[in-house]
Amino acid sequence: MSSRVQVVEQPGLAPAGLDPDAAYAALAARDRRFDGRIWFGVTSTGVYCRPVCPAQTPKAQNVRFFAAPAAAVSAGFRACRRCRPDSAPGSRHWDHRGDLVGRALRLIADGAIDDGGVAGLARTLHVSERHLHRSLVAEVGAGPLQLAVSRRAQTAKLLVEQTDLSLAEIAFASGFSSVRQFNDVMRREFGIAPSGLRRTPSERIPSADPALVLRLRLRPPYDADALGAFLAARTVAGLEEHVPGRRWTHRRVVPLPTRAAVTEVTVHGDHVVVRSGADVRDTAALVRRVRRWLDLDADPATVDAALGLDPALAPLVGAHPGLRVPTTVDPWETVVRAVVGQQVSVAAAGTLLARLVAAHGTEVAGESGLRAFPRPAAIAALDPAAITGMPGSRARTLVALAAAVADGSVALGSPDLDEVEAALLAIPGAGPWTTGYVRLRALADPDAFPASDLGLRHAAGALGLPEAARALGAHVSAWSPWRSYAAQHLWTSLAPAPVKEPS
CATH class of the missing domain: 3.30.310.20 (DNA-3-methyladenine glycosylase AlkA, N-terminal domain)
Structure with missing residues (x-):
C-alpha cells in the first residue's frame, strides 16, 4: 500500500459538531473528551488515529476527520499501531438519537446485516437501500456494508490477538465467507496480514x-x-x-x-x-x-462535565467520577425485573425473580449450577394465579407482557425506543415508571429519567431540587442527553457507601 492516500474532502463540519479548525485543536491538544467521537486520517502516512495518539501532531493540511473508523477505512486509511483506534472503546454519541442514522448504527452494531443483509436492515427501518446508504455516508462517512465489515474485522482482531484459535476458525466465527475474504479485509483494515496481529503466548491472558x-x-x-x-x-x-x-x-x-x-x-x-x-x-x-x-x-469526561454544570448535582459527580449506568445483557429479563420490582424492595424483588428462575428457567451446559432466565413464551404460558408472591394485577401484567414480547407486539430489539415505549404503555399495568425504567436499564437509553421514581424524588429533594414528579422532570431537561447518568448519581446517593474490601 502506498503511504499516501487520495481522499474525498469532508463536507462542512467535522464530526462531533466541530468545525475542522476546532477538531484540529482537539487533536493537537490530545483532548480525551473527543476520544471515541472523532478519528483523523493523515494523508502523508496513510494511517488513521485517535485524538489521543502519542505520535507527532501532523500538519493541518494533511489531516482528514471522520465520524467512525469504518469511514477512515473507506477513505483508504489503515489503523495506527500506536493508538490502536480499532481497539478503543466505542461511543454513546449515537445512542440517544432516534433518527434514521442513530437507529441504523445501533442495529448494525447488533449484527443486523449479518442476519438479513443490507436489504433486511433497510426493510426494518422502512426505507430504501439507496436512502439508507446515502444517509449513513452523508453523516458517518461509510455505508452500511462497510460498517458491518469493519465490525467483523474488529471481532476477528480481538480473537486473533487474545485466543489460540486458528486463523481459519476465527475467519468463519467472525462472519467471513472465506479465508481469502478474511485476509483481504484484515489487510485493508489494519495494513497487515492476520498472522502479523497474533501476540506471543506470554501476552495473552492465561x-x-x-x-x-x-x-x-x-x-x-x-x-x-x-x-x-x-x-x-x-x-x-x-x-x-x-x-x-x-x-x-x-x-x-x-x-x-x-x-x-x-x-x-x-x-x-x-x-x-x-x-x-x-x-x-x-x-x-x-x-x-x-x-x-x-x-x-461511556465517555466519563463528557458526561461528568455536562452534569457538573448543575450546582446541585456537582457534589455527586465529584464523589463518583466515572459513574456508569449498568444496563442489561437481556432486555426481556429487565422488563420482568421492572414489573416484579413495582412498589417492592430490591431484596423482595430478588426473591420473586429467583423463584421464577428456579421454576421456569432452563439449565445451562456445564457444572455452574446456574440457569438461564425464563424466555417470554414460558412466562406467557403461565396462569397468573399460579405466580405467587405478587398481587394478581401485577401477575397479569407480567403474563400479558410476556405474550406481547413472544408474539412480537412489543419488539424489544427495535431501534426506535419511542415505538417500544408506546407498545409497552399499551399493556395494562405498565405505566410511565415501568416504561421509563425499561428505557434506562433494558434499552440502554442514555437520556432516560423516570421522574416518578420515589427514590429519585427523595434524592432530588435532599439536594434542594423539585420533588414533585412533573416539576422534577422539567428541571432535569437541562441534563439532556445524559439524564440516565444523572438518575444513576441520584440513586447512588441514597445507597450506603460500599465497603472497601481487600483483594
Whole structure:
C-alpha cells in the first residue's frame, strides 16, 4: 500500500459538531473528551488515529476527520499501531438519537446485516437501500456494508490477538465467507496480514479452562465500586453469583444467538476481563452485550462535565467520577425485573425473580449450577394465579407482557425506543415508571429519567431540587442527553457507601 492516500474532502463540519479548525485543536491538544467521537486520517502516512495518539501532531493540511473508523477505512486509511483506534472503546454519541442514522448504527452494531443483509436492515427501518446508504455516508462517512465489515474485522482482531484459535476458525466465527475474504479485509483494515496481529503466548491472558477469555477496554475513570455494589444488591440466586472484593467478580448466564453461556466479568483498571463458555461464533454478540451491560463505551469526561454544570448535582459527580449506568445483557429479563420490582424492595424483588428462575428457567451446559432466565413464551404460558408472591394485577401484567414480547407486539430489539415505549404503555399495568425504567436499564437509553421514581424524588429533594414528579422532570431537561447518568448519581446517593474490601 502506498503511504499516501487520495481522499474525498469532508463536507462542512467535522464530526462531533466541530468545525475542522476546532477538531484540529482537539487533536493537537490530545483532548480525551473527543476520544471515541472523532478519528483523523493523515494523508502523508496513510494511517488513521485517535485524538489521543502519542505520535507527532501532523500538519493541518494533511489531516482528514471522520465520524467512525469504518469511514477512515473507506477513505483508504489503515489503523495506527500506536493508538490502536480499532481497539478503543466505542461511543454513546449515537445512542440517544432516534433518527434514521442513530437507529441504523445501533442495529448494525447488533449484527443486523449479518442476519438479513443490507436489504433486511433497510426493510426494518422502512426505507430504501439507496436512502439508507446515502444517509449513513452523508453523516458517518461509510455505508452500511462497510460498517458491518469493519465490525467483523474488529471481532476477528480481538480473537486473533487474545485466543489460540486458528486463523481459519476465527475467519468463519467472525462472519467471513472465506479465508481469502478474511485476509483481504484484515489487510485493508489494519495494513497487515492476520498472522502479523497474533501476540506471543506470554501476552495473552492465561486461562486454566477452555473458556473464551477476552480483554475489553474502557475509558477511565470507572467507578467499579459503585457498579459492584449495584450488581451485588440485585444478584438473583440461580441466575447469577457475585464474589465481593476490591476486584469483585460477577458471574451470570448470558443469552446468546447460538446458546446461553455462563460468563464472568472482573474490572482491571482500564479494561474488563471476560471469561465465558460462549460458542466462539457468538463472540461479537457477547462483546456487544457485555459492553452495553457494564457501560464500557461511556465517555466519563463528557458526561461528568455536562452534569457538573448543575450546582446541585456537582457534589455527586465529584464523589463518583466515572459513574456508569449498568444496563442489561437481556432486555426481556429487565422488563420482568421492572414489573416484579413495582412498589417492592430490591431484596423482595430478588426473591420473586429467583423463584421464577428456579421454576421456569432452563439449565445451562456445564457444572455452574446456574440457569438461564425464563424466555417470554414460558412466562406467557403461565396462569397468573399460579405466580405467587405478587398481587394478581401485577401477575397479569407480567403474563400479558410476556405474550406481547413472544408474539412480537412489543419488539424489544427495535431501534426506535419511542415505538417500544408506546407498545409497552399499551399493556395494562405498565405505566410511565415501568416504561421509563425499561428505557434506562433494558434499552440502554442514555437520556432516560423516570421522574416518578420515589427514590429519585427523595434524592432530588435532599439536594434542594423539585420533588414533585412533573416539576422534577422539567428541571432535569437541562441534563439532556445524559439524564440516565444523572438518575444513576441520584440513586447512588441514597445507597450506603460500599465497603472497601481487600483483594
